[in-house]
Amino acid sequence: MPLPADLPTPLTAVDDPVLARAGVELRLKRDDLLHPTVPGNKWRKLTPNLERALAEGHTRLATFGGAYSTHLRATAAAARALGLASVGIVRGEELADRPRNPSLAAAEADGMELVFVARSAYRELVRARGHPLVQRWGRCLVLPEGGSNALAVRGTAALPAELGGLGERDVVCCAVGTGGTLAGIAAGLPPGARALGVAVLRGEGYLEQEVAALHRAAYGREFDNWRIDHGHHGGGYGRVPAALEEFAAGFEQRHGIGLERRYVAKALRAVHGLAAGGGIAPGSRVTLVVTGLPDGPAVSRS
Ligand SMILES: *Cc1c(COP(=O)(O)O)cnc(C)c1O
Numbered sequence: 001m002p003l004p005a006d007l008p009t010p011l012t013a014v015d016d017p018v019l020a021r022a023g024v025e026l027r028l029k030r031d032d033l034l035h036p037t038v039p040g041n042k043w044r045k046l047t048p049n050l051e052r053a054l055a056e057g058h059t060r061l062a063t064f065g066g067a068y069s070t071h072l073r074a075t076a077a078a079a080r081a082l083g084l085a086s087v088g089i090v091r092g093e094e095l096a097d098r099p100r101n102p103s104l105a106a107a108e109a110d111g112m113e114l115v116f117v118a119r120s121a122y123r124e125l126v127r128a129r130g131h132p133l134v135q136r137w138g139r140c141l142v143l144p145e146g147g148s149n150a151l152a153v154r155g156t157a158a159l160p161a162e163l164g165g166l167g168e169r170d171v172v173c174c175a176v177g178t179g180g181t182l183a184g185i186a187a188g189l190p191p192g193a194r195a196l197g198v199a200v201l202r203g204e205g206y207l208e209q210e211v212a213a214l215h216r217a218a219y220g221r222e223f224d225n226w227r228i229d230h231g232h233h234g235g236g237y238g239r240v241p242a243a244l245e246e247f248a249a250g251f252e253q254r255h256g257i258g259l260e261r262r263y264v265a266k267a268l269r270a271v272h273g274l275a276a277g278g279g280i281a282p283g284s285r286v287t288l289v290v291t292g293l294p295d296g297p298a299v300s301r302s
Contacts, residue, residue, distance in 0.1 A: 002050040002082055005035045005043055008162035011287070014255055022275040023282030028257065029163065029172075032264075032290045037081070037110075040292040041174070041181040042074035044159065045152035046143075050078055052151060053141045060140035062087040062133050063147065064126055067095055068238060068262070070292055071147045073103050076112035086112045087137055089130075091122040102295065148180025148210075150218035156184025157218075163287055166193040171280060173271055174289040175200050175263035176228055177237075179207050181291060183214040186226035195226035196286075198270040200263050201237035204230045229279075232270035238262055244269055258294040 010030040019026050031040040038046060053061060061079045065072035065088060072088045079086035088107055096116040100108060108114060117125065125132060130142035143149065160172060170193040176182050182197035189195060199207055207228055215222050234241045240261045248265035252258060259265045268288055274280045 001047065002054060003035060003038060003043065003047060003078060005047075006033060009034050011163065016254075016272075018272050019275050019286075022278075022280070023284075024271075024275040024280050025285040026271065027285065027287045029159070029287055029289045031159075032258075032260070032293045037077035038074045040290065041156060042070060042147065042292070043078075044155045044184070045147045045180055046074060046078050046155075048151035048155040049141070049143055049147070049149070050082060053084065054082065056141070058084065058139065058141040060085040060087065060137060061143060062089070062130060062137060062140045063143040064089045064091070064122070064130070064145040066091045066237075067101060068103050069146075070103065071145070072112065073107045073110075075143065075147065076107035076110035079112070080110040085140075086110075087133070087140065088112045088114050089122065089125060089133070090114055090116045091119055092116060093118040144178075146178030146180065148178040148183070148214060150214070152180045153184040153187065153214050153218040156181050157188035159185055159289065160188040160190070160193070166190050168192040169283055169285050170194070171196050171284050171286045172289065173198065173267055173286055174291055175267040176203075176207055176211075177201070177263065179211040179228075180214060181289070182226060182228070183211045183218070185289070186211075186223050187215065187219060189225055193225070196271075196274075196280075197226065197228040198267040199228050199230050199233050200266050201233055202230075204228075229270050229274065232266050232273060234266055240265075247272070257290075260290075260292045260294045263292060264288075264290055 012028050014026045035043045173196040174181050176197035176199045186195040212222050234244050247269050248259045
């Protein structure tokens with residue numbers, strides 16, 4: 001394994017009054033504790049790609065992301081740990097001359113060369129799967145936006161095996177950005193168990209197509225054991241409405257676990273909302289995958 005990690009990550013039961021009233025059990029899969037600089041689903045998605053990069057003798061990784069991309073940051077950290085160079089194409093030309101946000105500052109500190117491009121040019125590059133990049137930087141392994149490709153999906157598919165015996169009453173839940181994590185979890189589930197993705201951006205229809213395309217790319221077929229909730233994105237990517245903030249802060253206080261807001265808190269709130277409204281059947285056991293770390297200073301590993 002190119003980046004040693006603490007596997008399997010802890011699985012903890014959470015006693016929550018709202019869920020208890022709805023007859024729903026909750027467990028947290030603490031993938032946020034997986035690796036200190038390449039946390040959560042980013043480690044699971046990157047690892048098979050890193051193995052490929054090393055096996056094929058690549059010396060440079062290139063990828064894409066928005067200004068707050070955790071994928072860019074994780075790719076920079078992983079590249080540095082393996083002694084590889086890295087290039088990050090960032091959406092938004094205007095960001096070039098602004099002070100770096102913590103995400104981009106961290107990527108740069110890990111040696112990532114940041115290239116800021118206008119939104120239209122960015123879309124072109126993403127669509128061309130970065131081919132113009134390969135010309136500019138010579139040989140490099142190009143990872144898609146968000147890091148979701150067939151290898152990433154297969155990496156994430158190892159997660160359900162760490163959850164013990166899963167059956168008919170089990171729902172494994174995760175946030176959905178590009179859909180790679182959900183695609184892998186669904187593919188790794190035993191018969192009977194189901195996966196629930198919570199969209200963190202407006203993407204009804206589009207995200208379903210992405211997940212199906214990733215399944216075809218990774219396994220040559222589609223799966224029917226998953227669905228995506230579109231009712232809890234809070235207005236769009238990166239938006240954290242006051243009610244979500246309040247929910248997350250309350251949960252943190254009651255349970256002493258830091259919650260990343262843009263993905264994890266939205267997924268957890270969706271579980272609460274769906275359970276209370278009958279969208280998750282009584283008797284279900286939900287395992288929420290804590291896919292990443294809260295922003296800001298390091299969290300305790302309690
Ligand atoms: C990137 C990220 C996701 C989204 O994963 P996808 O595979 O792109 O759907 C979810 N949670 C966290 C914390 C992330 O950083």
